[in-house]
Amino acid sequence: MKSKLIKLSVLSLSLLSQWGCEKADLNSAQNMGSILGGNNEHKQNDQFTPVVKGVEITFPADHQAHPSFRHEWWYLTANLTDESGNELGVQWTQFRFAAAPDDSVEQTKQPKQTVWQSQQIYMAHSAVTTKDKHYADEKWSRDQAELAGVSTSPFRVYLDDWQWNSSSNDLFPAKLNANSDQFGYSLTLTSDAPYQKQGEQGYSTKSSDGKVASYYYSQPFIDVSGKVTIDGVTHKVSGKGWIDREWSSQFLLDSQQGWDWFALSLDDETSLVVFQLRNSTTGEASYANAKLMQQDGSGLAISQQDITLTAIKQTEIDGRNYPTEWKVSIPSQQIELTVSALNPKAKMPLSVPYWEGPIMIEGTHSGTGYMELTGY
Secondary structure, eight states: OHHHHHHHHHHHHHHHHHSHHHHHHHHHOSSGGGGSSOOTTOGGGGGSOOOOTTOOOOTTGGGSOOTTSSEEEEEEEEEEEETTSOEEEEEEEEEEEESSOTTHHHHTTOOOOSTTOOSEEEEEEEEEEOSSOEEEEEEEEESBTTTEEEETTTTEEEETTEEEEESSSSSOSEEEEEEOSSEEEEEEEEOOSOOEEOTBTTEEEOSTTOOOEEEEEEEEEEEEEEEEEETTEEEEEEEEEEEEEEEESOOSOTTEEEEEEEEEEEETTEEEEEEEEEETTTOSEEEEEEEEEETTSOEEEEOGGGOEEEEEEEEEETTEEEEEEEEEEEGGGTEEEEEEESSTTOEEOSSSOEEEEEEEEEESSOEEEEEEEOOO
């Protein structure tokens, strides 16, 4: 244990020295949205690869990391039921942040001295949520083959012992394992549905003026089975999962403070993703987007003029109000939903705090899903 603590301390100091500017921003950040915006004080931002329309997303190549972009994530949520019929949710995300453009070392004529020198930083989040419990944890590491990274043949995303391990160079079938002090899980993930490219063939705008965008695809039809351990008690679970993949060099405008994001499973063959970005001054929605997706790979993009998201209930957590119950209205598709948190107290109390947890769906459709709220 002492050896491990020493290693972690050395790693933390190394990360701070390698990533001083970015890490300082994280320490002062109030939410996830604040570290994914323009951050114009960083003059090197324009040296990262921009997101442009017309670039084709291909599989399995784009399951891999994109180190020339500033931010990226692999993000899984799952709505599960245990052997007693109790509902719970599981979340796992691995983020990649670039401290500087990959070619900055070459530009300054300072070649890498060891395999430990890297511009890439990984952060992983993991959580389990039941009706009355919410546990979350996080890990950090630089990009180093023995610690954290992404690899192919077979595909793998890992940070320490939190690992997504596929049996091929595709995402599925795969095993997902993560363990912490109060919770853990070991899950089998399978899917044979086509991937869903968000926005315009994977080019997903994040503002009405189109100035910011990401490359974005999803797999909202995943079969999940396995075991979840909570407070030392292990439960057999099964249910449905959803993974999102996004990468960009700027996710938000400086005028945007965060987002409200919903992954909604309306039935076994139909899913809906809907999100809105909020203005940092007014707190009101500044942009919205949605896509209705079918298991056969077909989908329908929905314009922001046809999307209304209305918060109808707030939950106070640590002095901040989080909207944990919403009305979701898409009249053109005869969709009128009420979504409510399984556990309204599901705040992620991590270095970058935000709210995230499973939700229940009622109205024109019934089902389950996940909600993420940042910038509050």
